Amino acid sequence: MPTTPVALVGLGSYLPPQRITNEALCERLDTTDEWITTRTGIRSRHWAGPGVATGDLAVEAGHRALKSAGLEAEPGAVDIVVLATTTPDNPCPATCPDVAARLGLGPIAAYDIAAVCSGFLYALAAASAHITAGQARRALVIGAETYSTILNPADRTTNVIFGDGAGAVVLSAASDDTEDGLVLDIDLGSDGTGRDLITIPGGGSRQRATTSAPDADDRYFTMQGKQVFTQAVNRMTESSQTVLDRLGWTADQVDWLVGHQANVRILNSVARGLGIPAERAVINLDRVGNTSAASIPLALADAAAKGSLTPGARVLLTAFGGGLTWGAAALTWPDIVPV
Numbered sequence: 218m219p220t221t222p223v224a225l226v227g228l229g230s231y232l233p234p235q236r237i238t239n240e241a242l243c244e245r246l247d248t249t250d251e252w253i254t255t256r257t258g259i260r261s262r263h264w265a266g267p268g269v270a271t272g273d274l275a276v277e278a279g280h281r282a283l284k285s286a287g288l289e290a291e292p293g294a295v296d297i298v299v300l301a302t303t304t305p306d307n308p309c310p311a312t313c314p315d316v317a318a319r320l321g322l323g324p325i326a327a328y329d330i331a332a333v334c335s336g337f338l339y340a341l342a343a344a345s346a347h348i349t350a351g352q353a354r355r356a357l358v359i360g361a362e363t364y365s366t367i368l369n370p371a372d373r374t375t376n377v378i379f380g381d382g383a384g385a386v387v388l389s390a391a392s393d394d395t396e397d398g399l400v401l402d403i404d405l406g407s408d409g410t411g412r413d414l415i416t417i418p419g420g421g422s423r424q425r426a427t428t429s430a431p432d433a434d435d436r437y438f439t440m441q442g443k444q445v446f447t448q449a450v451n452r453m454t455e456s457s458q459t460v461l462d463r464l465g466w467t468a469d470q471v472d473w474l475v476g477h478q479a480n481v482r483i484l485n486s487v488a489r490g491l492g493i494p495a496e497r498a499v500i501n502l503d504r505v506g507n508t509s510a511a512s513i514p515l516a517l518a519d520a521a522a523k524g525s526l527t528p529g530a531r532v533l534l535t536a537f538g539g540g541l542t543w544g545a546a547a548l549t550w551p552d553i554v555p556v
């Protein structure tokens with residue numbers, strides 16, 4: 218069966234205005250700017266203000282991506298919306314139908330994907346598959362998070378790492394003569410035996426099995442940092458290598474490595490493992506921290522705005538997150554103006 222090629226044709230991003238510096242965190246947590254910058258590379262992050270939810274950030278980024286693609290936010294603009302998030306507005310229903318409605322996109326398919334920090338790549342794969350299968354001509358893929366709403370205010374390790382934000386891309390069925398912007402390959406993986414390394418213990422159906430009263434702390438995000446670090450390096454390197462091998466690309470041929478912005482030391486290790494010079498790894502975590510499912514589109518938007526991503530550039534994406542989940546994707550950069 219012939220399959221339809223998929224191209225990236227629009228990119229948008231949004232950060233909530235409130236910027237939280239390391240110094241601000243030092244005022245209420247037992248930490249230092251020196252510890253945070255040397256261990257993570259993060260200098261500041263953005264947190265949504267009270268009452269601002271993930272869907273609000275997703276709508277902003279979605280609008281911008283549509284604009285970047287030259288599309289009005291109106292029925293018919295896209296045929297499907299997929300939202301990757303770990304911080305939905307509510308446990309039920311999914312956030313994406315509300316986002317699609319607020320964008321005025323009409324009664325189209327819209328659903329959430331929960332793959333934590335790998336969420337954007339999972340959503341990219343799902344939306345690409347809808348296009349490839351002929352179920353959609355155009356798709357809006359959003360990664361949006363408000364981790365500030367699930368961080369334990371007393372946990373210095375997670376507070377210094379995570380930030381809020383949203384990024385989105387528009388995918389379109391490509392024609393045979395499309396050269397730039399093509400999504401060339403995607404690799405995904407998971408290992409549920411590592412589920413406890415990154416988890417929110419409460420709030421789901423598992424908690425019902427306990428007889429004890431719900432503990433407020435169970436609603437907070439928890440992470441085993443050291444084990445996550447090692448897994449993140451190994452899985453992102455392996456998944457990236459799988460994509461490179463399948464495409465026949467050498468490390469030299471990768472113009473930009475756009476990895477999940479977890480920790481600069483993780484990104485440097487992945488680049489080293491692949492044989493890609495560190496200068497070709499896109500870094501924006503110093504200003505946004507780890508924004509989970511929003512991480513890759515925010516990094517793409519940052520690099521595109523700086524002029525680093527030029528049409529035709531060979532771009533390798535990779536991510537790792539709770540689940541455990543991971544993935545990698547390759548594309549050639551399109552001639553677009555991010556919004």
Ligand code: COA
Binds near residue numbers: 507
């Ligand atoms: N400020 C100061 N000290 C801190 C701290 C903070 N914000 N957070 C932790 N520490 C302390 C620890 O308590 C520990 O103290 P101890 O030696 O007295 O026990 C010490 O720093 C070292 O902690 P450790 O966990 O070994 O540090 P690390 O070098 O592994 O760095 C992370 C910690 C969390 C930055 C690192 O493990 C990491 O980035 N992991 C991946 C996280 C991630 O990206 N998760 C998202 C999913 S992809």
